[in-house]
Amino acid sequence: MEPIISIKDLNKKYDSGLKALNNVNLDIHRGEILALLGPNGAGKTTLISIICGIVTPSGGTVSVDGHDILTDFRGARAKIGLVPQELSTATFESVWDTMNFSRGLFGKPTNHALIEKILRDLSLWDKRDKRIMTLSGGMKRRVLIAKALSHEPKILFLDEPTAGVDVELRRDMWKMVQELRASGVTIILTTHYIEEAEEMADRIGVINKGEIIMVEDKDVLMDKLGKKQLSLTLQNPLDDLPAELSEYSLDLSNEGNMLIYTFDTQKEHTGISELLRQLDKLGIDFKDLHSSESSLEEIFVNLVRDES
Amino acid sequence: MNLYGVRAIYLFEMARTWRTLLQSLASPILSTSLYFVVFGAAIGSRMGEINGISYGAFIIPGLLMLSLLNESISNASFGIYFPKFSGTIYEILSAPVSSIEIVIGFVGAAATKSILLGLLILLTANLFVDYEIVHPLWMIFFLVLTAVTFSLFGFIIGLWADDFQKLQIIPMMVVMPLTFLGGAFYSIDMLPEPWQTVTLFNPVVYLISGFRWSFYGVADVNIIASIGMIFAFMFLCLTTIWWIFKTGYRLKN
Structure with missing residues (x-):
């Protein structure tokens, strides 16, 4: 089957001279959960940011479900939901407004029933009229996930989703990830909690110093190197x-x-x-x-x- | 064209206006009213007519321009600066919206707010002074065009600024003096030479003069020059924004 994301010879050199990615080649399979592991500064977030359109690549190509991320950015980005690592949320808006904003931004018509379902699934429904700034860190994380799902993406990026998250939310989150996967969504996550990757992922990619060291089925990797x-x-x-x-x-x-x-x-x-x-x-x-x-x-x- | 996306940005920005109604509408109206009371009613009554217009009425277009320029710039610059500052810009950058759509959403909302404010000030002025508008359509034309152009300019400042000080510095240090010296409170005929010539290099002179012409039919400079000046500045802003998005300057790494 054709990969849902195909990355070819991707390079990124920042203006500071830092070479964040070095000839990255990676195919992400439709419907899988891929965990990207790597130490801090390995290039995980840069890789995700390029695919999502936040960082401009220095060279190479990325195609998302057949859409090139540069020449056909609309087609590519409409497919993707991104939960960033930083807790970057609007301050004064209500949860409900920010959800509708996200959906509209991604070119989808208003769908209150769907927004309600997502908020309920993430235990945010009670907080829908609250200003985001009044929410706790864990709740803000939930809002970021809810926003990423608001436009029904086919691909979900979770960049360090469980950093600083309590046990309950982590459990909710993994349950949701499994449900999304069952519904056919492809999920790419980065994490520092390796046991999480071990538990959740179908395949594991290891990235270090801007290079993909290896990508393997989790079981094969465990067998091969275990x-x-x-x-x-x-x-x-x-x-x-x-x-x-x-x-x-x-x-x-x-x-x-x-x-x-x-x-x-x-x-x-x-x-x-x-x-x-x-x-x-x-x-x-x-x-x-x-x-x-x-x-x-x-x-x-x-x-x-x-x-x- | 991602119309839902444009609408989302526009409504998001307008929601900010309603949320901060006191700051965004009430405060500029209050300060303009104070100008009317001080310069129009109190001092103005002791001043002679300028070009056959009472002083109180004469300053209306200039004062309106003053608010319009300030508010357009500060609305638009803050609108795009804040998401950059808080990090929420990631969502806009990762969404299927083009740079043109982002500009329409942000600048459209800022300009809408300024136009609304301009009309409210005009109504408020009516409480203090009598005035007439000889060319109402041209008045609207100048109002809308100025609001859009200076919202574009504000958008550029918001993209360029990387701290709050830079956000304030251009409106305070450049736009404000240019407006005060641009004939908001006097006709440039009243200036001695060489200042009369020097002042012609101030672009705001053309804006205020054109705007005043739409009210009273008298202008300091040629009306064509006024219109040309606005379009030239608008073109400059659009080109700059186009360059910013093309290169990703201060937006993307």
């Missing part, structure tokens, strides 16, 4: 690893009380049974064992570290 570890708590501490065990990738920790075996989940043959047999032969007893899989966070940290 490592499993088997930890054995020993009966008696070891001073050194016996030479017979040198062929295994083993580490001693916890003052010789813990033996850690790292293995590759991709391999057919993990070598666990041989290792255990060998330990038995050497008379090394253990009282406990457990295995663990590396989290996306560890994968991410390793990826970014390898790059730099």
Whole structure:
């Protein structure tokens, strides 16, 4: 299927000389949730801002559902809803007015029933006549999301949506994201909470220093880069690893009380049974064992570290 | 053309007017009334007629211009400056509206407000002095054209300004003196040379003179020159705005 957003050789150099994006190529699939991970200053917001028309690219092309973002900006932008990172909201307007403003701005006729539904879904209906400046930070975040949805976008960008957001809103938000996805909306989110990406996303893109390091299905990424570890708590501490065990990738920790075996989940043959047999032969007893899989966070940290 | 978008911006800006009614309409009307009381009724009664017009009536077009220029500039500049300042401009930049549509929305609302204000001042003036309007259609023509042109100028200032001081500086330091020295309170015939010639370089002279002509049929400078001057300034503003949007100056990185 044709990608809903197609980014080709995208470059951005700011007037200050900062090269924020360097030959970015990325296809975003229709209907997926794509999480963009990257450290601060990696270029996530620049990338989103270019697609949405807020920042002018220095080179390359972006097409949104077949519309070029520069030559056919109307077609492209009408498809997109953006929830920015900053809490930039109008000050004196009421929630209701700002919603209708957003919808009109995106070229859609008034639809009070729809606005009401969005406000109700985001628990904002009671606040509809309140001036935005009187709302709490979490409520303002909800207003930004509601505004982005007011024109029924096919693509939703969420730039750090859960930064400084309480548990309840975060839960509401993810529920809404799942519903939107079920209705066919493509969602691109950036986040610092990697466990969120791990939980929500279909695919993960890692961006660092203005370059896309990798884009993979989440499961593939976890498999490919995830490592499993088997930890054995020993009966008696070891001073050194016996030479017979040198062929295994083993580490001693916890003052010789813990033996850690790292293995590759991709391999057919993990070598666990041989290792255990060998330990038995050497008379090394253990009282406990457990295995663990590396989290996306560890994968991410390793990826970014390898790059730099 | 994204008409819904233009309408949204226009209504958003007009809503701001109604919300700040005291500041946006009442205060300029009050200050203009004070001018009428002081210069029209109190001092004016001791002054002779100028070109056969009583002094109180003579200053009406000039005072109206003074408010019109100030309010057009401050409305339009604040209208676009504030979203830049608060960050809400992101929404307008990411919306499917063209630069022309943005200008129509913002400048249209600012000009509407100024025209409304001008008409209200005209009504208020009626309470203090008797006046007549010889060419009412030309009066409306000058009113509308000046409101639109100076709202465009204000829009440019709002785009250019990156702090509140810059927002104030042009209206205070440039427009205000030019208006006071542009014949709002006197006919430029009353100036000695070389000031009579120097004053011809002040564009506001042409505005006030043309506007006064539409009221009383007498002008300091040729009426064609007045009309030409407004269109020239409007053209200059439009070109500047076109350049700003083309280059993204102070709007986009």
